[in-house]
Amino acid sequence: MDDKIRELESQKTLIGNQMFKYTSDEAVKLTEEKLKEVTKEINELSENRAKQADQNVNMEIILAVVGEFLENLSFLLLGSSNPLKRAAYFGLIFEQTPTYQDLISGTAQLAPYFELIKGSSTSNPATVSPLVP
Numbered sequence: 001m002d003d004k005i006r007e008l009e010s011q012k013t014l015i016g017n018q019m020f021k022y023t024s025d026e027a028v029k030l031t032e033e034k035l036k037e038v039t040k041e042i043n044e045l046s047e048n049r050a051k052q053a054d055q056n057v058n059m060e061i062i063l064a065v066v067g068e069f070l071e072n073l074s075f076l077l078l079g080s081s082n083p084l085k086r087a088a089y090f091g092l093i094f095e096q097t098p099t100y101q102d103l104i105s106g107t108a109q110l111a112p113y114f115e116l117i118k119g120s121s122t123s124n125p126a127t128v129s130p131l132v133p
Helices: 002-019 025-071 073-079 083-093 100-105 112-123
Strands: none
Touching (some): 002 025, 025 073, 073 083
């Protein structure tokens, strides 16, 4: 995207330099229109680049928060002193509130992102497990 903007900037400079060579009003008008089009495209690309940078930052923030949540999951579910927060975190893990029997049998419906993690860890034969002496 940066290369395209630089290319358009150089094209804009060339068009601006050529404008002074024309004597015909029609040629100057066409050149001005081309200059406006190039300027508009540069502005659009700059806006898109800024939006993309914002999205990248937002994604980094989301990944950091999710990573922090997953790293401290046991504390959030079991160690937190606030029972309402524990219940809220517990609710994030499951699609529906599981019964005790669902938890024991492992048939509780996990939220989609935990289901994905569960599926990938059980179906991946290349996972490494510790050696038992």
